[in-house]
Amino acid sequence: MTAEMRKVYLDNNATTRTREEVIAAMAPYFGGIYGNASSIHQFGRPARTAVDEARNRVASLLGAASPEEIIFTSGGTESDNFAIKGVVNALRSKGNHIITSAIEHPAVLNTCKFLAKEGCLVTFVGVDEYGVIKLDELKKAITDKTILITVMHANNEIGTIEPVEEIGKIAEEKGVYFHTDAVQSAGKLPLDLKNMNISLLSISGHKLYGPKGVGALYIKKGTKITPQMLGGHHEMGKRAGTENVPGIVGLGKACELAGKELNAESKKLTELRDYLYKGITSKIEDVRLNGHPQNRLPNTLNVGFKYLEGEGIILNLDMEGVGASTGSACTSGSLEPSHVLSAMSVDAADIQGSVRFSIGRDNTKEDINYVVGVLPPIIKRLRDMSPLYEKGK
Amino acid sequence: MEGQYTEKVMEHFRNPRNVGEIPDASGIGNVGNPVCGDIMRLYIKVDENEIITDAKFKTFGCGAAIATSSMVTELVKGKTIEEALKVSNHAVAEALGGLPKIKMHCSVLAEQALRRAIDDYLAKKKAKIA
Ligand SMILES: Cc1ncc(COP(=O)(O)O)c(C=O)c1O
Numbered sequence: 001m002t003a004e005m006r007k008v009y010l011d012n013n014a015t016t017r018t019r020e021e022v023i024a025a026m027a028p029y030f031g032g033i034y035g036n037a038s039s040i041h042q043f044g045r046p047a048r049t050a051v052d053e054a055r056n057r058v059a060s061l062l063g064a065a066s067p068e069e070i071i072f073t074s075g076g077t078e079s080d081n082f083a084i085k086g087v088v089n090a091l092r093s094k095g096n097h098i099i100t101s102a103i104e105h106p107a108v109l110n111t112c113k114f115l116a117k118e119g120c121l122v123t124f125v126g127v128d129e130y131g132v133i134k135l136d137e138l139k140k141a142i143t144d145k146t147i148l149i150t151v152m153h154a155n156n157e158i159g160t161i162e163p164v165e166e167i168g169k170i171a172e173e174k175g176v177y178f179h180t181d182a183v184q185s186a187g188k189l190p191l192d193l194k195n196m197n198i199s200l201l202s203i204s205g206h207k208l209y210g211p212k213g214v215g216a217l218y219i220k221k222g223t224k225i226t227p228q229m230l231g232g233h234h235e236m237g238k239r240a241g242t243e244n245v246p247g248i249v250g251l252g253k254a255c256e257l258a259g260k261e262l263n264a265e266s267k268k269l270t271e272l273r274d275y276l277y278k279g280i281t282s283k284i285e286d287v288r289l290n291g292h293p294q295n296r297l298p299n300t301l302n303v304g305f306k307y308l309e310g311e312g313i314i315l316n317l318d319m320e321g322v323g324a325s326t327g328s329a330c331t332s333g334s335l336e337p338s339h340v341l342s343a344m345s346v347d348a349a350d351i352q353g354s355v356r357f358s359i360g361r362d363n364t365k366e367d368i369n370y371v372v373g374v375l376p377p378i379i380k381r382l383r384d385m386s387p388l389y390e391k392g393k
Numbered sequence: 394m395e396g397q398y399t400e401k402v403m404e405h406f407r408n409p410r411n412v413g414e415i416p417d418a419s420g421i422g423n424v425g426n427p428v429c430g431d432i433m434r435l436y437i438k439v440d441e442n443e444i445i446t447d448a449k450f451k452t453f454g455c456g457a458a459i460a461t462s463s464m465v466t467e468l469v470k471g472k473t474i475e476e477a478l479k480v481s482n483h484a485v486a487e488a489l490g491g492l493p494k495i496k497m498h499c500s501v502l503a504e505q506a507l508r509r510a511i512d513d514y515l516a517k518k519k520a521k522i523a
């Protein structure tokens with residue numbers, strides 16, 4: 001490999017590169033401003049100010065009615081756990097039924113499975129061939145014991161956007177809380193929570209060019225939720241633990257920038273995404289698009305290459321300097337076929353050859369041209385090796 | 394998991410040996426992996442002294458499946474049928490400098506494909522004699 005080999009990162013749904021502006025904003029809080037945000041003296045005060053400022057910025061990106069609805073956490077996983085377990089604990093006397101979708105991220109899926117073992121009833125609502133939740137099934141699943149609906153805003157593997165406004169309306173009508181995992185959509189899709197029937201919403205810093213290990217849970221005013229992290233009185237008594245000040249500042253900065261750039265960025269990403277798909281389909285046969293053709297995250301392209309297994313494609317792309325993934329980062333390392341594609345009734349053999357390209361703000365048209373250049377010989381070489389692929393068709 | 398492959402595995406994945414088919418094969422082994430749904434097809438050519446003179450494969454599977462296919466064909470070439478029957482999945486994995494734990498079953502696929510190819514050869518031979 002030559003030293004100057006091009007590197008193209010197309011795995012932005014796994015994580016993103018922390019922006020320079022974000023790193024610069026965080027830097028003072030590692031050193032100079034080290035006080036505890038709970039301390040009332042001069043060392044703590046600037047830390048408190050910074051945390052409050054970050055809360056305003058997160059609230060503003062999400063369109064929350066008040067910054068007090070934002071609780072900082074250690075990331076998307078904690079926010080999901082907190083939302084679901086917190087509501088289950090708080091509403092125990094009302095009921096024990098949770099409704100979710102079959103395509104949630106493991107942070108939601110495994111939390112629901114855990115609660116099912118602990119005595120909750122969980123309904124996993126199916127999705128159509130594009131990965132869109134079946135609303136009629138969801139409606140029918142609601143009983144007087146239902147306390148929470150948790151359905152993600154946009155899926156991490158395929159990018160399909162779920163009808164959260166409709167779900168919110170249904171939840172509102174039935175008097176049920178609605179949580180949505182917006183880890184992949186925050187900063188990519190506009191949100192205006194003060195005008196949406198969403199009770200709880202999770203975000204994560206590292207998916208929107210902020211730092212890893214920090215996130216937030218939006219909790220609509222009046223929502224009953226039991227804290228899951230017990231200790232001091234931090235975060236308005238909802239989440240104990242000395243605040244991760246640099247991380248929170250980074251998340252705030254990332255949200256501020258994402259909000260400002262959302263429209264332009266979304267347009268650029270959509271163009272690159274569609275340009276990539278066009279490039280792939282113009283050069284390679286037997287390719288299928290996984291996910292909704294239109295209602296999809298602007299940056300996410302999941303394609304299935306027939307007759308192939310995804311890992312071989314990923315390894316070959318890696319040798320060419322291209323970072324992509326099969327399914328989600330969390331499932332590489334597992335042998336299970338993607339639960340998302342399975343739920344969409346994609347043919348088992350077709351699931352195997354699925355690759356996710358997730359574009360980011362650093363990517364250029366040249367990057368896409370490069371990928372479209374290196375991909376066809378990789379696919380050909382692997383197909384020539386595949387017993388499922390009969391040549392000369 | 395990708396990152397955990399040894400240099401040797403990656404080398405065989407990058408330049409797999411003996412990819413293809415043997416049109417007049419003495420035995421063919423076709424196996425599917427129940428764990429992951431992957432498929433391997435192994436061809437062997439055996440001479441009158443029961444020596445495997447050639448081996449080729451086609452594989453639909455992960456990086457480890459391709460590397461173990463490549464390695465097993467290399468290992469059995471020049472061996473007698475009796476010797477080839479002793480080639481275990483552990484031997485294949487070892488020859489590759491080891492495999493990540495969750496990828497050990499991929500080497501089982503290689504061992505089974507080889508067994509099937511040999512069984513196929515032995516069955517054909519028996520049929521010819523009978
Ligand atoms: C949809 C979704 N939810 C939750 C998470 C978990 O977030 P975090 O990595 O911050 O814990 C991720 C990313 O891994 C995700 O894609």
Ligand code: FES
Pocket residue numbers: 335426429430431454455456457458496498499502
């Ligand atoms: S994961 Fe299927 S053969 Fe390796």
